[in-house]
Amino acid sequence: EVQLVESGGGLVQPGGSLRLSCTASGFTFSNYAMSWVRQAPGKGLEWVSVISGNGINTYYADSVKGRFTISRDNPKNTLYLQMSSLRAEDTAIYYCARKYGNDWFYFGYWGQGTPVTVSS
Amino acid sequence: QSALTQPPSVSGSPGQSVTISCTGTSSDIGSYNRVSWYQQPPGTAPKLMIYEVTSRPSGVPDRFSGSKSGNTAALTISGLQAEDEADYYCSSYTSSNTLVFGGGTKLTVL
Numbered sequence: 001e002v003q004l005v006e007s008g009g010g011l012v013q014p015g016g017s018l019r020l021s022c023t024a025s026g027f028t029f030s031n032y033a034m035s036w037v038r039q040a041p042g043k044g045l046e047w048v049s050v051i052s053g054n055g056i057n058t059y060y061a062d063s064v065k066g067r068f069t070i071s072r073d074n075p076k077n078t079l080y081l082q083m084s085s086l087r088a089e090d091t092a093i094y095y096c097a098r099k100y101g102n103d104w105f106y107f108g109y110w111g112q113g114t115p116v117t118v119s120s
Numbered sequence: 121q122s123a124l125t126q127p128p129s130v131s132g133s134p135g136q137s138v139t140i141s142c143t144g145t146s147s148d149i150g151s152y153n154r155v156s157w158y159q160q161p162p163g164t165a166p167k168l169m170i171y172e173v174t175s176r177p178s179g180v181p182d183r184f185s186g187s188k189s190g191n192t193a194a195l196t197i198s199g200l201q202a203e204d205e206a207d208y209y210c211s212s213y214t215s216s217n218t219l220v221f222g223g224g225t226k227l228t229v230l
């Protein structure tokens with residue numbers, strides 16, 4: 001059974017940093033591109049970033065480019081999102097998601113999410 | 121990249137059909153058959169319902185169907201059931217090799 005478990009969320013001050021983790025199980029982690037998707041309170045979904053299975057290729061939404069870094073440790077079956085220069089508008093539940101089928105932009109599996117609050 | 125445009129809400133009675141539209145641009149929906157739809161009941165993670173405009177993952181009822189014309193995609197739910205009440209989001213791959221979601225549509229089953 002595919003499982004994705006996020007952790008690392010919490011309360012951080014504006015301008016601060018935070019690193020999220022997503023531990024995967026039930027599949028060969030290195031074979032799958034992984035993404036982060038966020039959802040602000042009461043708002044819609046927003047794609048944040050994607051990383052290829054081998055970790056070489058990464059892409060970001062314009063809203064986080066230059067501030068967030070996606071990475072992965074395949075031997076540890078773990079996906080990361082390093083967030084810096086955090087702003088109030090980054091407050092959201094952050095989900096990690098695994099691709100469905102051959103294309104990274106369909107998300108067939110999601111974690112339960114980890115909440116991030118940016119506030120002084 | 122601006123969000124795709126969805127109606128904020130739709131409603132229907134049990135047994136009826138409803139259609140949710142999703143409008144993008146020539147840089148996303150209009151250029152690629154890479155549209156997907158997600159169902160999200162309150163307090164839960166999203167669930168993939170449609171991918172590649174019209175395909176359904178295994179386990180998704182055939183009451184759910186997708187279509188596309190030009191820059192607009194649509195999700196149709198036929199034979200509406202109470203359990204279908206949820207928020208629905210469309211998404212599309214873009215020419216920048218990124219992904220854009222719609223603003224979401226709240227489906228109410230009357």
